[in-house]
Amino acid sequence: MGGIYTLGVQPRTVIRSNLFHDIAGLKYGGWGIYLDEGSTNILVENNIVYNTTHGGFHQHYGLENMIRNNIFAFGRDAQIQRSRAESHLSFTFERNIVYWREGELLAGSWVDRNFFLDNNVYWHIGAGGFKFAGFSWSEWQNMGFDTHSLIADPLFVDPDSGDFTIKPESPALSLGFISIDITKTGVVTEGDG
Numbered sequence: 001m002g003g004i005y006t007l008g009v010q011p012r013t014v015i016r017s018n019l020f021h022d023i024a025g026l027k028y029g030g031w032g033i034y035l036d037e038g039s040t041n042i043l044v045e046n047n048i049v050y051n052t053t054h055g056g057f058h059q060h061y062g063l064e065n066m067i068r069n070n071i072f073a074f075g076r077d078a079q080i081q082r083s084r085a086e087s088h089l090s091f092t093f094e095r096n097i098v099y100w101r102e103g104e105l106l107a108g109s110w111v112d113r114n115f116f117l118d119n120n121v122y123w124h125i126g127a128g129g130f131k132f133a134g135f136s137w138s139e140w141q142n143m144g145f146d147t148h149s150l151i152a153d154p155l156f157v158d159p160d161s162g163d164f165t166i167k168p169e170s171p172a173l174s175l176g177f178i179s180i181d182i183t184k185t186g187v188v189t190e191g192d193g
Contacts, residue, residue, distance in 0.1 A: 001025075002034035002058070003049065009040040009063075019185040020049045021162065030054040031081070032072070035062050035091075042066070046180050048164050050074045055081050055107065056098070065091040069178055071164050073099040078107035085112035092116045095177050097154045097166075101125045106133040113143070119175040120149040148175065 003020030006013070020032040032049030035042060039062040048071045049056040056072030058081040059065065072079055079098050082090060098105065098120065105122065110133035124130045132140035141147050155167040166172055166179055173179075 001029040001036070002031035003052075004032075005034045005036060006039040006042060007036050008038050011041040013042045015042065015044045016046050017180075017185045018047045019182065020047065020052075022051045024053045028054070030076075031058040032056045033058070033070075035059040035065055038062055039065060043068075045069045046178075046185075047071070048073075048180055048182065048185060050159075050162065050164070053077060055079050055103070057081070057093075058083070058108075059091055060084060061086055062090060064089050067091055067093045067096065069095045069180070071097045071099070071180065073097075073159060073164065075100055075103050077103045079103065079105050081107040082110060082115065083108045085109045086114050087112075088114060090115045093120065095119045095172075095175060097121045097123075097172050097177065099123050099125070099154060099156070099159065105130050117145050118148050119177075120146060121154050121172045121175065121177070122146075122149065122151050123153050150175065 003023050023032055024030045030053030032052050037060055042065045044067045046069050050073040053076045055075040055078040061084040079100050150171050152171040154172045155170040157163045157165040
């Protein structure tokens with residue numbers, strides 16, 4: 001289903017400092033981080049996700065998850081997906097970088113407004129604009145979403161080669177994004193500090 005898959009209520013669960021890439025699904029299931037079926041109270045931070053068929057992040061339904069300070073890049077079909085409208089806060093999505101060439105930015109259901117997005121950097125490579133769940137940038141912000149976010153090149157060192165180090169002049173830093181040290185992602189064994 002994804003690079004990491006969760007299911008159900010999981011207080012104090014943390015998905016941190018991972019590198020997920022080249023994840024594919026034929027018709028369904030090629031996400032980097034997939035919070036499924038009631039995933040609740042999960043913190044997702046400091047992860048790098050790229051080259052996925054269905055998107056970098058997907059939440060089917062859940063409650064009060066925190067998605068912050070991650071890089072989501074090069075999703076084929078979409079970048080971020082939210083499958084179901086909910087009567088409560090699904091998740092907070094802040095201080096992330098979303099970077100892509102193809103597919104839509106936001107897939108799924110975004111009609112109920114029970115989600116929070118802000119202080120993110122979005123950059124679509126190439127010609128043409130993009131929509132936020134069918135809305136223009138100004139319409140999206142007027143609805144109260146991403147009011148401090150930017151549409152700007154995050155200035156990665158070499159994203160096509162998988163180097164998502166951000167340059168010192170990156171606009172993401174002004175929004176509170178903290179650089180992710182790729183050498184510290186992945187499994188940590190005893191003695192690694």
